[in-house]
Amino acid sequence: MLTSIVDKIADRVRWGYLTAFILLLTSYILSFYTTQQLLKQANWLNHTNNIINNLDLLHSAVKDGESAIRGYVAVKDAAFLDGYNNSIPVKDSLFKTLSFLMKDNSLQLKRMDSLKEMINEKYFLLKRGLIIFKENNYQVTDSLKNIAYEGKKVMGSVHQLLLRMQDAENSLMLTRSGRLSSFSNFMKIINIASLIVAIILTLYSIVTFTQENKAKRQADHNAKVFREQLEMRIKELALVNKELVELRSIEKFAVTGRISRTIAHEIRNPLTNIGLAAEHLRLEIPVNIETDLLLEMINRNTNRINQMISDLLNTTKIDQLDFTKVSLNNILDASLELAHDRFELKGIKVIKNYTQNMKDIYADVEKLKIAFLNVIVNAIESMEPNTGILHIKTEDGDNQAIAVIADNGKGMNKEHLSKLFEPYFTTKEKGTGLGLANTQNVIISHKASIIAESEEGKGSSFTISLNYAL
Numbered sequence: 001m002l003t004s005i006v007d008k009i010a011d012r013v014r015w016g017y018l019t020a021f022i023l024l025l026t027s028y029i030l031s032f033y034t035t036q037q038l039l040k041q042a043n044w045l046n047h048t049n050n051i052i053n054n055l056d057l058l059h060s061a062v063k064d065g066e067s068a069i070r071g072y073v074a075v076k077d078a079a080f081l082d083g084y085n086n087s088i089p090v091k092d093s094l095f096k097t098l099s100f101l102m103k104d105n106s107l108q109l110k111r112m113d114s115l116k117e118m119i120n121e122k123y124f125l126l127k128r129g130l131i132i133f134k135e136n137n138y139q140v141t142d143s144l145k146n147i148a149y150e151g152k153k154v155m156g157s158v159h160q161l162l163l164r165m166q167d168a169e170n171s172l173m174l175t176r177s178g179r180l181s182s183f184s185n186f187m188k189i190i191n192i193a194s195l196i197v198a199i200i201l202t203l204y205s206i207v208t209f210t211q212e213n214k215a216k217r218q219a220d221h222n223a224k225v226f227r228e229q230l231e232m233r234i235k236e237l238a239l240v241n242k243e244l245v246e247l248r249s250i251e252k253f254a255v256t257g258r259i260s261r262t263i264a265h266e267i268r269n270p271l272t273n274i275g276l277a278a279e280h281l282r283l284e285i286p287v288n289i290e291t292d293l294l295l296e297m298i299n300r301n302t303n304r305i306n307q308m309i310s311d312l313l314n315t316t317k318i319d320q321l322d323f324t325k326v327s328l329n330n331i332l333d334a335s336l337e338l339a340h341d342r343f344e345l346k347g348i349k350v351i352k353n354y355t356q357n358m359k360d361i362y363a364d365v366e367k368l369k370i371a372f373l374n375v376i377v378n379a380i381e382s383m384e385p386n387t388g389i390l391h392i393k394t395e396d397g398d399n400q401a402i403a404v405i406a407d408n409g410k411g412m413n414k415e416h417l418s419k420l421f422e423p424y425f426t427t428k429e430k431g432t433g434l435g436l437a438n439t440q441n442v443i444i445s446h447k448a449s450i451i452a453e454s455e456e457g458k459g460s461s462f463t464i465s466l467n468y469a470l
Contacts, residue, residue, distance in 0.1 A: 035187075048173045051101050051108075052166055058094040059162050061087045062119055066155065069126050076138050084126065091119060111165050118158045125151040191270035195277055202230070206285065227290055234298070267305070275302045321364035321445055325469050328361055328394055328401045329354045335372035336392070339380065347386035353393040361401050362469045363446060371442040374435040375405050375462045382409030382460065397465055400448075406461035412454040420452050 068083030095116055102108040129147040136144070278298040285291050336343075336350060343350060379390055391406040412420070421440040443450045446466060454460035 044176045052169050061090040115161050122154045271302050323362045325360045335369045339376050342380050348388040350390045355395045359468045361466045367442045371439040374439040379407035400465045403464045408459040411456045417454050
């Protein structure tokens, strides 16, 4: 009789293990597949958004060139021609970028060729009008008016074609956003289903062991094996979720903010359900060391994933700034003072080359100090003790105050440089990968720019350009 009961329990346990393995393996495969699809759709969204943004920039560049010519004709000031001359390399560069981005779309590529012809025709007319204006002693003639009307007609055609191209890309973006949402929902269903499977299997083991008291030793042994397998599957599932968060975090800043908020919302819902389910299990299941360990592990990992999402959102949201009128040189000096102990500890030499009597900028002083400090600390950590030299320079730019922070450290290769401002990317053993991402966030919040240049063995430099106060 006892043997029959033991065999019966063994059969139940075997079938339970087999079912758990198949279901969790299926869940893992589906999660991995969904993760790859999410990344793929996110990349396509980024691709489409880049095209739309570059089309806007192209339109703006052409309008800037046209406005510059009009300004020159109106006031006869050659300074206006700078805007026209500067718009030419910009639009040529955007032509190349858009042609590359549209290489997989033959229809858009044909439209791009037509758009290029129209815009080149527009610039030909602008150049021709400029010549006529100068030849006629800076007077507006009938010939100049005719060219203006013809240019207006061409510009109208350019505008219409740009709208068609942007509408096509917006349509693609809606389709791809729908796919991304579908995969996110599917991922949520997988997580919920995995949780339900885990709950059902846990309840199954408890009921089985409770009913078969005469085979307690064997049942306890089977329960231990079962819990070990279940723990391993849960760890695998948690690892997949972690990889998903990390993959989402590598998108560029302009797209990362929008996508990260969408994905964070979709992850936090199942995380909340997992946390609530774990707390419910804690109340329902008799307390013992093994179950308490598993529930604590679930709670710890859900909290960890939730915190990672919060950190990611903090690096991609636009900060609320408290602007004051301040000197860029003073902010840099304040940041250097915060890093004074680090300079002393590593024997780093600081060389300052400030442009004096620069106009003030509008900035959130505290946040900009921390942004500069992140760059300075990054430079200090890249340099060798007692041989490092940090160069800090400020200069007047085109209506901007420019700060250049350069070191003679080990530098970076092109791959690392391309990922420098991505959240969680770091080459340091104990780095978080958020310092420079936060720096970029602060700089962008100031409607400013930061550019990094580096070469292995020759150090790195960061150029930050901030707008002057009006």
